[in-house]
Amino acid sequence: MAVKITKETYLNWYESMLLMRKFEERAGQLYGQQKIRGFCHLYIGQEAVVAGAMSILRKEDGMITAYRDHAHAIAKGVTPNAVMAELFGKATGCSKGKGGSMHMFDAECNFFGGHGIVGGQIPLGAGIAFAEQYKGTDNVCVCYMGDGAVRQGALNETFNMAMLWKLPVIFICENNGYAMGTSVSRTTNMTDIYKIGLGFDMPCAPVDGMSCEAVHGAMDEAIDRARRGDGPTFLEIKTYRYKGHSMSDPAKYRSKDEVEDYKQKDPIEQVKATILKKKYADEKWLEEIEAKIKDIVEESVKFAEESPYPEVSELYTDVYVQSDYPYIMD
Numbered sequence: 001m002a003v004k005i006t007k008e009t010y011l012n013w014y015e016s017m018l019l020m021r022k023f024e025e026r027a028g029q030l031y032g033q034q035k036i037r038g039f040c041h042l043y044i045g046q047e048a049v050v051a052g053a054m055s056i057l058r059k060e061d062g063m064i065t066a067y068r069d070h071a072h073a074i075a076k077g078v079t080p081n082a083v084m085a086e087l088f089g090k091a092t093g094c095s096k097g098k099g100g101s102m103h104m105f106d107a108e109c110n111f112f113g114g115h116g117i118v119g120g121q122i123p124l125g126a127g128i129a130f131a132e133q134y135k136g137t138d139n140v141c142v143c144y145m146g147d148g149a150v151r152q153g154a155l156n157e158t159f160n161m162a163m164l165w166k167l168p169v170i171f172i173c174e175n176n177g178y179a180m181g182t183s184v185s186r187t188t189n190m191t192d193i194y195k196i197g198l199g200f201d202m203p204c205a206p207v208d209g210m211s212c213e214a215v216h217g218a219m220d221e222a223i224d225r226a227r228r229g230d231g232p233t234f235l236e237i238k239t240y241r242y243k244g245h246s247m248s249d250p251a252k253y254r255s256k257d258e259v260e261d262y263k264q265k266d267p268i269e270q271v272k273a274t275i276l277k278k279k280y281a282d283e284k285w286l287e288e289i290e291a292k293i294k295d296i297v298e299e300s301v302k303f304a305e306e307s308p309y310p311e312v313s314e315l316y317t318d319v320y321v322q323s324d325y326p327y328i329m330d
Contacts, residue, residue, distance in 0.1 A: 002224050005216060007280045009055050010271055013212045014286075016054065017047040017268045018293050020071040023080055026297050027070065027087060031247045035305075036087045039116075040101045043071040045242040048267035049174050050075045052215025053142060056223050060137070062110045062128045064121045065144035067102035068174075068241075069114040072144065077109035084300035090307035097310045098318070119145060119152030122171070126158045129169035129232075140168040140226040142219075148179025150193055159200045159234070166231035170222045171197075173234070174209065176241045181253045194236035202234050209239030210265040 024042045031040050043050075046068075054075050057063070065072045073083050078094050086093030087101055094106045095114075104114035112128060115121040125143025132139040149155070150173055162169055173193050177184060184191050197204025203225065208214040215237060222233035240262040244251035251259075275281050 003056050003216070003220050005055070005213060007278075009216075010275050010278075010280055012055065013048075013051045014268065014271045014275060015289050015293070016075060017051045017212075017271065018289065019080070019296065020047045020050070020074060021268060022293050022297050023074060023083070023300070024070060026301065027084070028243070028247065030087070030301065036101070037089070038100050039067065040087070040247045041068040041245065042243045042247070043068055043241070045262065045266070046174060046176060046209065046239045047071060048212045048215055049144075049172070049209045049237050049239050051267070052212040053172075053219045055212075055216050056219045057142065058139070060110060060139045061223075062112055062125075062132070062139065062141035063144075064112040064125045064128060064141065065114065066118070066121060066146055066149060067114065067116050068146070069102065069104045073104040073106065073109075073111055073114070076106070076111040078104065078106045078111055080296055080300040081303040082106070084304040085307050088304040088307070089309065090304055091310040091314070092303070092307040096314060096318070098314065119149035119154050121145065122149065122152065123154050123158045125171070126162050126167055126169055126232075129162070129167040129226075130165065132168055133165070138168070138227045140170060140223055142170045142172060144172045144174055146179060147173055147175040147177070147184050147193060148182070148187075149173075150196060151179075151187060155196070159197070159202060159232075162232040163200045163202050166229060168226035168229070169232045170219065170226060171232060171234045173236045175236050175238050178241075178245065178253070180245045181249065181251075183253070192236070194234060197234035202232055204234040204236070207235050207237045209237040210262070210267050210270070212267060212271055 024044050028042055030036045050071050063076050070083055074080055082094040086095050086104060089097045089100060091097050095103055102114055102116040122145055125141050129141040175193055194204045194206045207218040218235055225233060242259060
């Protein structure tokens with residue numbers, strides 16, 4: 001393992017996952033109060049998928065994902081203030097209040113969305129990786145997708161090009177078992193999604209997405225391969241969302257027992273147990289972190305509530321990209 005798991009790794013995992021969890025819980029409450037409107041997809045339960053990757057990634061590496069993107073943005077360095085303001089549709093949001101829940105974006109953090117079109121981010125992820133390869137860097141791009149998005153035709157085209165050109169991209173299927181309300185078993189006879197990679201001779205593997213250690217190990221190997229110039233990897237990270245597909249989903253297509261079974265493997269509780277068992281920290285530290293996270297989340301709410309809405313003139317900005325090339329419209 002190139003990047004070893006240390007005491008600091010566990011402490012960082014706990015703090016970052018707790019921030020994701022508490023932020024999402026608060027967002028859910030605010031949605032119920034109609035302070036957040038439109039679509040809203042919460043990440044509660046899936047935190048280890050991002051936390052385990054971030055302990056390997058560098059700031060210079062790119063990340064792109066689908067519309068369940070709040071936690072990815074925060075983990076990549078977008079401030080909770082900017083994310084919450086975006087949820088509120090405020091001008092101080094990371095997408096200037098124009099994107100909302102599904103379209104977080106921050107170029108300075110190399111976080112490239114947040115995409116509402118199912119599977120639309122897959123070819124874009126390969127494109128970001130191609131740009132890094134073209135520039136001669138050893139940066140990689142991590143491209144997340146859901147288990148429903150792997151049925152899009154663009155995935156096959158992208159996988160083919162990524163392998164042909166040995167692009168430095170790690171494709172991650174966050175398999176939480178349900179594409180909206182449809183289980184994986186109802187959409188395919190091959191429920192081992194990672195095996196899609198075999199058709200392209202792409203290195204691929206299943207990963208326990210409720211374990212930060214498992215995600216860290218798989219990402220360590222995949223990212224090292226990409227930085228060496230040996231091309232992409234496809235990981236099926238098996239995880240679970242405790243809430244519905246979106247805030248409008250009562251999730252009646254699954255049993256309470258199923259949800260409770262997964263909660264017994266909660267990634268935050270697993271990391272917390274390890275911290276206490278190995279005496280990396282005590283209960284006092286855990287309480288201090290929880291208080292710290294609460295303050296950060298509440299500050300983000302205050303920031304969002306006090307921020308202004310975008311001016312009407314903003315409807316006409318950021319529509320086209322200004323360029324020196326004559327064939328690109330200004």
